[in-house]
Amino acid sequence: MARPYWRILFIFPILQTVLSDSSEIPTLITFKSSLKSTEELTNWDPNVAPCNLDKENWNGIICGKDGSVFGLRLENMGLTGTIDMDMLSGLPGIRTLSFANNSFGGAIPDVSKIRLLRGIYLSNNNFSGAIRDDMFEGMSSMRRVELQNNKFTGLIPGSLTGLSILVDLQMQDNEFGGEIPDFEQKGLKANFANNRLLGRIPPGLENQDPSSFAGNNVCGRPVTTPCKISKNNKHTRTKLIISIIAILAIIFIVLLVFRTRKAPENDYKNHQTTKLNRNNPYKTSTKELHMQSDDEENRKWSQNRGNVEFVRSDRERFELQDLLRASADVLGGGSFGSSYKAVLLGGTAVVVKRFREMNNVRKEEFYVHMTRLGRFSHTNLLPLVAFHYKKDEKLLITDFAENGSLASHLHVKRKANEPGLDWPTRLKIIKGVTQGLAYLYNELPHLSLPHGHLKSSNVLLDNAFNPLLADYALSPLVNKHHGQEFMVAYKSPEFTYQDRTTSKTDVWCLGILILEILTGKFPANYLKQGKGGNSDLETWVNSVVREEWTGEVFDKDMKGTKNSEGEMLKLLKIGMCCCEWNVDRRWDLTVAVEKIGELRERGEEEWSSCTSDGDAYSSKGLTDDDFSFSMTGINSKP
Structure with a gap:
């Protein structure tokens, strides 16, 4: 032969x-x-x-x-x-x-x-x-x-x-x-x-x-400390002083002549400006606003300890005492601390979150990191407005999101016939979440956990139900033991079994979030302290789909699903590819962003098995064998 x-x-x-x-x-x-x-x-x-x-x-x-x-x-x-x-x-x-x-x-x-x-x-x-x-x-x-x-x-x-x-x-x-x-x-x-x-x-x-x-x-620029004239060359310094005196004398004479001619008009304008600013302390002249953005906001940490430090120049300024005097409502408590909604005297609402588990971070390191986060600008990130540092407590001040958290909409106890979030809104939310996460990956390439705590309670919603990621990029600041006890990234399979996180750990969190959005079920393992182990939600989705592979997996309170089952199944598959147990087989974020961006409210069913590069996600019929094969890898422990 x-x-x-x-x-x-x-x-x-x-x-x-x-x-x-x-x-x-x-x-x-x-x-x-x-x-x-x-x-x-x-x-x-x-x-x-x-x-x-x-x-x-x-x-x-x-x-x-x-x-x-x-x-x-x-x-x-x-x-x-x-x-x-x-x-x-x-x-x-x-x-x-x-x-x-x-x-x-x-x-x-x-x-x-x-x-x-x-x-x-x-x-x-x-x-x-x-x-x-x-x-x-x-x-x-x-x-x-x-x-x-x-x-x-x-x-x-x-x-x-x-x-x-x-x-x-x-x-x-x-x-x-x-x-x-x-x-x-x-x-x-x-x-x-x-x-x-x-x-x-x-x-x-x-x-x-x-x-x-x-x-x-x-x-010198850009700091506010001016540079002193060098003393090394006395002759040059003397000539410079004489020149400055001469120039100042000329300017003084010109101003004196000009003021003599225009005094009544200028005095009136100065009086009116002063009166306006005294009557409305939240109004500032153009010159004052310029000085704030260039000098006061960026002064050294040592010059303004114990006060509110602003990281954005486009927000109303206030002092720590203004926060303490403001009317406040408790929004809730989390693994890091309590959150409050404070309404300032001018009517602006902000959220103040107290962090007690950052005692090990140095104030300079905290200042630099917060300043960096304050420069972030993306429609799907909750903007950091300001912060306050104390050794035993830190305050982070952000904008107020009018529609609360995604978790409150998914898991609230509803009245009879009260609808939950519909499919178009859920799809819009997950698309925004992935865009915000991609921005964090791009801006923080040196962090293995650009977010680190991605879950439904940290996805806030504005008045148009656009998602805003909150509590992002805090893993370098949180006390290590506390972070590993409570942060979502440390519930991942790679940390549970190998005590490590990777650039795909936040992708795992994204996958669990997708399953939570589609099923309406809360990932119970998030409530456990310490390592997360197998996700109850993951296991449930796996069992339902593998045994029945029907629409039973989807949230019964999700309306607007007519002719959308194909797109919903695609998103379900994307979620499972993102929370794949095997890190090597788990999708990169770039693939997830691309595939989620292609989803529509309505479309035809398309499917394939999970692959890391996503190339196999092509148009072909969905079968039980196809689905079972893709799910097999999800529960194969690394």
């Missing part, structure tokens, strides 16, 4: 694809040996390729489309030891390295040994010492450098100014000294807060947020 060579030829490309990166295995295994506390890297198996095309087989590996190792994301793993850059330089395809939120110490790794790096993330470790000035020399591909919250000393490396496409530079919360070098890169977002820097802020950084220089001894 002839040997089935065609089978060998068919299988060989598959094996070649899976094992295409086998030459990188010894390098990575040797690199791992230089690290300590590597419990999170137990699946670095020398008999398994790190990548299967662009899907990682090993924890912390970022794979390129060709199956090569594109980068390492070894974050939040408690790692110590030495980062062997000589070994990593042997990986030709590596472009990004992240060792953020670990316990590494000593000198900075020599990143110059990998010239083609695009991003280096070393934040929240214990690195110390000076960084040599030419460390980043010639690294023309570098776009992001994050070194915040370490113990670096010495001068800021001048070679950073030569990175022409640098867009993100985070140097805050270290011990850098000396003057800040001039950065001329367009579109650069830089942060130098809480160091020991001094001198004039260079011209190239005048467009940065003033909070980026807080906690230093610097002067």
Whole structure:
């Protein structure tokens, strides 16, 4: 009998694809040996390729489309030891390295040994010492450098100014000294807060947020501290003083002549302006408003401790005493603290939320993070307006959402024949939620949990039932133990069984939220303290669909579903692909956003099995076998 060579030829490309990166295995295994506390890297198996095309087989590996190792994301793993850059330089395809939120110490790794790096993330470790000035020399591909919250000393490396496409530079919360070098890169977002820097802020950084220089001894724009005249050249200084006196004398004479001619008219106008402002303290002149937005809002934290700090310039200003005197209604209590609706004297309603589980965060770090969140602008994010810091309590002040939370509409006890949210409204809400979540992913690429606490009670609704995400991006601030007890992201399968979170953890939360919106059932495991384990809602949906695969799964109070079953089933499938237990098989957020964006209020039934890239989500008939196969992976524990 002839040997089935065609089978060998068919299988060989598959094996070649899976094992295409086998030459990188010894390098990575040797690199791992230089690290300590590597419990999170137990699946670095020398008999398994790190990548299967662009899907990682090993924890912390970022794979390129060709199956090569594109980068390492070894974050939040408690790692110590030495980062062997000589070994990593042997990986030709590596472009990004992240060792953020670990316990590494000593000198900075020599990143110059990998010239083609695009991003280096070393934040929240214990690195110390000076960084040599030419460390980043010639690294023309570098776009992001994050070194915040370490113990670096010495001068800021001048070679950073030569990175022409640098867009993100985070140097805050270290011990850098000396003057800040001039950065001329367009579109650069830089942060130098809480160091020991001094001198004039260079011209190239005048467009940065003033909070980026807080906690230093610097002067000039954009901060409010003026720079003093240098005393090094007395002759030049004397000439400058004489010139200024002469100019002032001329201006004084001109103004005196002008005032003599126009005094009655000007006095009348000044009197009227003063009278208007006294009668209405919430009205300000154009000049006063300009001064507030440029100076008062952005003053250093140390100049206004214990008061309300505004992070937006388009909201009515008020003091802490105004909040205390305002009429207030308790909106409810949550895992972080109580929320109140306060109506200010001018009639503006705001929500004040008290946080007691942030005692470990430093005030400078809190200030910088809140200021960053205050710059966010998206139609599906609840805007942060202001905050108040005390050691044992923090207040976050936001806009008031008129229609309350999504949870209150899904789970409220209704009267007989009282309808719940209809299908078009629920679809509109989930589309807005995914858009808001995508914005957070884009703005906070350094966080593994851009939201971290996505659930129906943190989806608020405005007067048109547009969704507004609340309590987002708080995981870096909340006390670790409390966060792991109560935050939704820590109910995920990957944290329950592997004590880790990934960039897909918020996607899991999105999947559970989709199931909750469609079924009207509350995910009971959210009420359990500690690790979440299997979701009761997930299990119920799985059992109903697999055994019956009928519309029984959908909320009976959901109206407006006529001729919409096909689109509802599509969303149900999207939800299940998002809360897939196996992280590798779980959809990326980009795929979920794309597929949810394609949904309509009415349409034909289309289906396929879950795939990570979403390409298999094509038009074909839905069968029981199809559905059962896709559901099988959901409850296969990682």
